[in-house]
Amino acid sequence: MEGEQAGNPGCPSPEEAWREAGAVPHQPGPPVIKMLSLKLPRLFSIEQVPQVFHEQGILFGYRHPQSSATACILSLFQMNNETLNIWTHLLPFWFFMWRFVTMLWMTDIQNDSYSWPVLVYMCTSCVYPLASSCAHTFSSMSKNARHICYFLDYGAVNLFSLGSAIAYSAYTFPDGLVRTTFHEYYVALAVLNTILSTGLSCYSRFLEIQKPRLCKLLRILAFAFPYTWDSLPILYRLFLFPGESAQNEAVLYHQKHMLMTLLASFFYSAHLPERLAPGRFDYIGHSHQLFHVCAILATHMQMEAILLDKNLRKEWLLASSRPLSFPQIAGALLLCVIFCLSNIIYFSAALYRNPEPELHTKET
Known part of the structure; x- marks a missing residue:
């Protein structure tokens, strides 16, 4: 069960937030680099995810709001707010x-x-x-x-x-x-x-x-x-x-x-x-x-x-x-x-x- 939501509507999409933060788009690379990128998925602040995902008093550590099932499973082994x-x-x-x-x-x-x-x-x-x-x-x-x-x-x-x-x-x-x-x-x-x-x-x-x-x-x-x-x-x-x-x-x-x-x-x-x-x-x-x-x-x-x-x-x-x-x-x-x-x-x-x-x- 989840906590009560809080935040402002109309927040930027994760993709826009990535561009604003200067994140480097994904590029094909060696298999080892791809595995490392899967193990360390990017986390977001409350302003960077849609309001439906907001939790009261939780400001950081949000996962991508359109994560794949694989990314969700991998997130078990990365410290985030879930x-x-x-x-x-x-x-x-x-x-x-x-x-x-x-x-x-x-x-x-x-x-x-x-x-x-x-x-x-x-x-x-x-x-x-x-x-x-x-x-x-x-x-x-x-x-x-x-x-x-x-x-x-x-x-x-x-x-x-x-x-x-x-x-x-x-x-x-x-x-x-x-x-x-x-x-x-x-x-x-x-x-x-x-x-x-x-x-x-x-x-x-x-x-x-x-x-x-x-x-x-x-x-x-x-x-x-x-x-x-x-x-x-x-x-x-x-x-x-x-x-x-x-x-x-x-x-x-x-x-x-x-x-x-x-x-x-x-x-x-x-x-x-x-x-x-x-x-x-x-x-x-x-x-x-x-x-x-x-x-x-x-x-x-x-x-x-x-x-x-x-x-x-x-x-x-x-x-x-x-x-x-x-x-x-x-x-x-x-x-x-x-x-x-x-x-x-x-x-x-x-x-x-x-x-x-x-x-x-x-x-x-």
């Missing part, structure tokens, strides 16, 4: 994938239905960091590619939200809420929240230039509401009546998860510290990098809490709760994927019906 955004999710993806594959290998999938929800959760915990790292990697290919990359990123984040709800429903509900009406409809409403959140977050990108504040507000609400819904049983457990089976070592990890989530939300919405010192945190230490780190730590804490609840409460849950069936889990995931992809396709097509949204005057 490098750490990519690696702070790409490396955790491999860690979460290792944990998921390990659990998958150790589980009798056909007969151990009790473990199905945690496998779904761990799978979705791999999807969102991969989608995020890919979005940040390829978002500089074009302005439409940038939007579509983040549409997919938003869909992956919301799929993870549904995975969290499925795991919470299976393992973390406090004793007093198990088998209540709230519990019965909890996952179904999480599916609805996921679909609506994907649509709202995708729609918000069309407001970035004209109404950036409204855009940011809608995007924050789009992610905050599903998270709040998912967290209701945890909040009840932490602050009201957890029940005997829910008073275990997992509580500490649930608390840490919520703390890290609050920190991630703060960095995402506040744009600190780069807003206080524009240009000083372009490459290292800006808010989106800190947001990524906090989000990954929050996921790690959440995963530990869910695994502890799954193991420590197994006997009580099997005796007292009604486990999710395979059709319920598969149906929830299938509905989410179908409708979220439909949202993404619809808004992607809208980009080509409205090809130049960044030319509008920015709201003051």
Whole structure:
């Protein structure tokens, strides 16, 4: 996910900026020289890239706004203002994938239905960091590619939200809420929240230039509401009546998860510290990098809490709760994927019906 944009419309194209800077046009040369030129792509300042690529408080280190896929991949190994955004999710993806594959290998999938929800959760915990790292990697290919990359990123984040709800429903509900009406409809409403959140977050990108504040507000609400819904049983457990089976070592990890989530939300919405010192945190230490780190730590804490609840409460849950069936889990995931992809396709097509949204005057 990206930071809020800032800047002035009507900026020169990268090609014009190159000529103004006296850059030497590319000339054919020996293969070694060509390889070196690929490894060191030119970076630009905020005035040299279209407004749609601007990030608040980030003044330098922008990649070419029409980069090739190869150049985008090579940019992973050059310090620019997206490098750490990519690696702070790409490396955790491999860690979460290792944990998921390990659990998958150790589980009798056909007969151990009790473990199905945690496998779904761990799978979705791999999807969102991969989608995020890919979005940040390829978002500089074009302005439409940038939007579509983040549409997919938003869909992956919301799929993870549904995975969290499925795991919470299976393992973390406090004793007093198990088998209540709230519990019965909890996952179904999480599916609805996921679909609506994907649509709202995708729609918000069309407001970035004209109404950036409204855009940011809608995007924050789009992610905050599903998270709040998912967290209701945890909040009840932490602050009201957890029940005997829910008073275990997992509580500490649930608390840490919520703390890290609050920190991630703060960095995402506040744009600190780069807003206080524009240009000083372009490459290292800006808010989106800190947001990524906090989000990954929050996921790690959440995963530990869910695994502890799954193991420590197994006997009580099997005796007292009604486990999710395979059709319920598969149906929830299938509905989410179908409708979220439909949202993404619809808004992607809208980009080509409205090809130049960044030319509008920015709201003051």
